[in-house]
Amino acid sequence: MERRIVGGPGASPGPDLVGEALTARATVDEHGTVTGWSDGAEGLLGYASAQILGRPAASLLAEEPAASDLPPFAELPRWHGTLALRHRDGRRIEARVLAHHRTPDAGARDWLLVSAVTGSQPHPDxxxxxxxxxxxxxxxxxxxxxxxxxxxxxxxxxxxxxxxxxxxxxxxxxxxxxxxxxxxxxxxxxxxxxxxxxxxxxxxxxxxxxxxxxxxxxxxxxxxxxxxxxxxxxxxxxxxMTEQYWARTRLQLIAEAGRRIGSTLDVTRTAQELADVAVPDLADFISVDLLASLDDLHDEPPAIPAAGGSLALRRVAHQSVYPGSPEAVVAPGEVDEYPDGSPPVESLRSGRAVLHQVTEPAIADWVAQDPLRTSRIRDFGFHSAMSVPLSARGTTLGVAVFARHRHPDPFQRDDLVLAEELAARAAVCIDNALRYTRERGTAVTLQRSLLPQSLPEQAAVEVASRYLPAGARAGVGGDWFDVIPLSGARVALVVGDVVGHGIHASATMGRLRTAVRTLADIDLPPDELLTHLDDMVGHLAIEAEGGERTVGDGETTGDVGATCLYAVYDPVSRRCAVARAGHPLPIVVSPDGTVELLDLPAGPPLGLGGLPFESVETELREGSLLALYTDGLVASRDTDVDVGVLRLRRALAGPAASLDVLCDTVLGAVLPERPTDDVALLVARTRALDADRVATWDVTPDPSAVAETRKRAVGQLASWGLSEAAFVTELVVSELVTNAIRHAEPPIQLRLIHDASLICEVSDASSTAPHMRRARSYDEGGRGLLLVAQLTRRWGTRPTPMGKTIWAEQGIDPAPPSLIA
Missing domain, CATH: 3.30.450.20 (PAS domain)
Known part of the structure; x- marks a missing residue:
């Protein structure tokens, strides 16, 4: 047995189980002092441990080496060579020595020297x-x-x-x-x-x-x-290297799955990516089925029903080593019932992956009642299968079944572990896709409910529109458009874009669209309307900063902001007033085919506050085309805005059978295959009201002029063939003109417009708007506006640069097409 040497860690390895005495071991500290000595060292040089411990190691050398012959020991991890040593009896011994420069557990570095006591000569054996x-x-x-x-x-x-x-x-x-x-x-x-x-x-x-x-x-x-x-x-x-090879292959497959699975937020494509990764490296055939109950994307996934019944699964994807997946029993998109006790149901209910050979009762009993599955197993030679549940965030979504028939080796436990890893990665991505689909479906439904379901009837312009929600990770945005009939046969055209995506952006869009319609109803000029809208966006931003919102997948948040373009077209004057708030410029296509961007001041985006907006008024020839759009149509990650605008201008210049056809042509020519942002497009072809459909008279600011004015109005109705409307028109003209003479400032003007309806307008130089009130029984006046409101379809007032205009609109029989240019 070796003796334990005090102060010499490593000098003796322990019990002499393999002839340790045949190896001489010694330890030397960094100062050259012997700190450990083994029985083998005593056998080699004759010194007992008590005689050598604490002495300089150099005293054991037969001769002192020259300093130039010494290597840099402090820098070496190991040294080996021949040393001339002096035995205790004085003999010179040539010994081959191997020295290890080490750091023991104690922390101080030292040298462990070893040498074979038997010498280094070859042995006969x-x-x-x-x-x-x-x-x-x-x-x-x-x-x-x-x-x-x-x-x-x-x-x-x-x-x-x-x-x-x-x-x-x-x-x-x-x-x-x-x-x-x-x-x-x-x-x-x-x-x-x-x-x-x-x-x-x-x-x-x-x-x-x-x-x-x-x-x-x-x-x-x-x-x-x-x-x-x-x-x-x-x-x-x-x-x-089989085991190492398969371990490396599995790691490579997991890495490949991380790169390929979940590249989109589409459920079917994600499931197919899992199938493509698994075949052929792991399986010869794979099917990916999701619970049919997940089809209702508006609800959270339901719990798995208790044991005792079958489960309905929808085939989402499959893949095979053979083209066309001829082994498949269920086609993609179809639903199949899996009986209780079958491996897929067993895996789903237990939440654990299962591995079976096809000869086992679990599979044999299942397919015995299914002749088609039985024939597929026999024809293709299936011999091994794994059923792995697809679970994410505590919810079971479906099951992936891996099978082998061409690969001769059955699945092993390591293959099951690999399949579980692939399924776990895919399940998280599928769950993300399902959540995104639910979120996006809710946002799209909300947004479509907030957009116009149909464009209103009006005669000022012919319109067509398109709205496309984004189909990428960004989610549904806040783009909107609107067509708003105004008084005086005019029409307002609106296009806007809220910053961000998701339900929050859709809700903000709905609030802004409502605000625009409200502001348009009081007939504010475009620049004033945007100013009020800017104030509202500022208030919404303050509300957003003060409240906490939970954000779902596909929704982005940040400061509330928006861009908007508001245009008002008058078919009587053929003039269009336009203002924009950080929105892309509209495009005008003249009847002769000339295409140009309407030059407008940019205006700040809505929400910045404190900055002015400017309106520009331009004349549009009859038959001109006005195109309003959001930036999603012309800008993308891969396309510069200027390039997108150029494509849009070319597409608008082309011939089209109708405005609807033109919209489709524009989207096909300008948009990339997968748009990354919402797109709203509104195109309007201008119409003009014939001059003989409009009658205008200046009114003397004297009560005696009311009768003459009534007479002129009735005569004009007769020339238009609208004598049946004379009674109501006389009352309206009399009330409005009388109010203007009594309560307003000259000049006063009466205008009748024969459009799809009959419009009576009285303008004056006063900015004070009239108010309808309830007259008491003994009052002599105060009933005029109430009477106007009762006899006409609608009435109102709008500001003008010189004062105001009070108008009333009567319903009449539709005018012949020849009356509307």
Whole structure:
């Protein structure tokens, strides 16, 4: 037994189980003092531990080496060489020493020196040891070949791998022993190693005779030579790397799944990505089924029903090593009932992956009642299957079934672990896609409910529109458009875009659209309307900052803001007043085909506050085309805005059978295949009201002028063929003109417009708006406006640059088409 040496950690390894006394061990600290001494060291130099511990190690040297001969020991991790040592009896001993520079647990560095007590001379049995070690190696398959590449000798491992003995193979080439296409590459590398003397390396996959499992081999080829350089042949050594190969393959497959699964927020595509990753590296066929109850995307996924009944599963994706997946029993999109006790249902209800051979009762009993599945298993030779639940965030979504038929090896436990990892990654992505789809569906429904369901009837312009919600990760945005009939046969055209995406943006859009309609109803000019809208967006921003909102997938938040363009077209004057708040410029296409951007001041986006907006008024010839749009139409990650606008201008200039056809043409020509933002497009072709459909009179600010004014109005109605409206018109004209004379300032003007309705307008220079009130029984006046409101379809007042205009609109029979230009 070795003695424990105090102060010499590592000098003695412990009990002498393998002849430790045959190794001399000593430890020396950084100062050169001996701190450990073993029995083997005593046997080598004759010093007992008590005689040597604490002494300088240099005292053991037979001669002091020159300083120039010493290596930089402090920088070396290890040193080896021959030392001349002095035995206790005075003899000089040449010993081969191996020294390790180490840091023990105590923390102080020292040197561990070891030397063989038996010396370094070869032993007579060494050659036999080498020979038997190579021949009997269970892990390294080694064969030697002569210069003609003929087998001469193989060790036990190589004979086992090839399934033949030395006597069976001697004199044959590798191509004679193995019938495999890769043998040609093996012999080519063997020949290169033989000719060049450079070692060659290859990795191959082969199945040993009598085995069903394919092995992965790492093989080296190297030339064998005599000491005098005479070439004897070539050797091959192969290491079975099957387990390492499959471990590496699994890691690569997991990494590939991380890159490929979940590239979109589409449920079907995500499931297909899982299927594409699994085949053919893991399975020969895979099906991905989701619970049919998930079809109602407005609700959270329901719980799995209790045992005792079947489960309805919808096939979302599948993949096969054969084109077209001929093994599949269920087509994508179809629903199939899986009985209780079948592996997919067992996996879903237990929440655990299961591995079965097709001969096991779990599968045999299931398919026994299904002739089609039975025939598929028989025809394609299915032999092994795994059912893995798709679960994410505590919710079970469906099941993935992996199967093998062409691959000869059945699934192993490691394959089940890999399938669970792939399914877990895919389940999270599928759940994200389902949540996004629900979120986006809610946002789209909300947004469409807030957009015009149909465009209102009006005669000022012919209109068509398109709205496309984004189909990418950004989610639904806040784009909107509107067509608002105004007094005096005019019409307002609106397009806007709220910053952000998701339900919040849609809700904000709805509030802004309502505000625009309210402000338009009081007939504010475009610049004033945007000013009021800007104030409202500022208030919304303050509300958003003061409240906490939970944000779902596909929704972005931040400061509330928007852009907007508001235009008012008058078919009587053919003039259009436009103002914008940070919105893209509208495009005008003249009847002669000229396309130009309407030059407007940019105006700040809504929400900045404190900055002015400017209106520009321009004349539009009859038949002109006005195009309003959001930036999603002309701007994208891959397209510059200027390029998008150029494409839009070209598309608008082309011929089209109708405005609806033109809208479709524009979207097809301008938009990329997958738009990344919402798109709103509103196109309007201007109409003009004939001059003989409008009558205007200046009114003397004297009560006596009321009668003459009534008479003129009645005469004009007669010329228009509207005598049936004369009674109501007389009352309206009388009331409005009388009020203007009594309560307003001159000049006073009466205008009648014969459009789809009959419009009576009285303008004056006063900015004071009239108010309808309830007259008491003894009041002499105060009933006029109430009477106007009762006799007409609608009435109101609007500001003008010189004062105000009070108007009233009567319903009449539709005018003949010839009356509307």
């Amino acid at each position: 060494d050659d036999a040891l080498v020979r038997q070690g190579l021949l009997l190696s269970p892990f390294c398959a080694t064969s030697v070949h002569d210069t003609n590449l003929r087998f001469r000798r193989s060790n036990r491992s190589s004979q086992g791998a090839l399934g033949l003995s030395d006597d069976d193979m001697r004199g044959l080439r590798m191509s004679d022993v193995l019938d495999d296409p890769m043998v040609g590459e093996v012999e080519r590398l063997m020949l290169r190693a033989l000719e060049t003397g450079e070692p060659q390396y290859m990795e191959n996959h082969a199945r040993a005779p009598g085995e069903t499992r394919e092995h992965a081999w790492s093989v080296h080829f190297y030339r064998l030579e005599e000491p005098d350089g005479r070439v004897l042949g070539v050797a091959s050594t192969g290491h079975d």
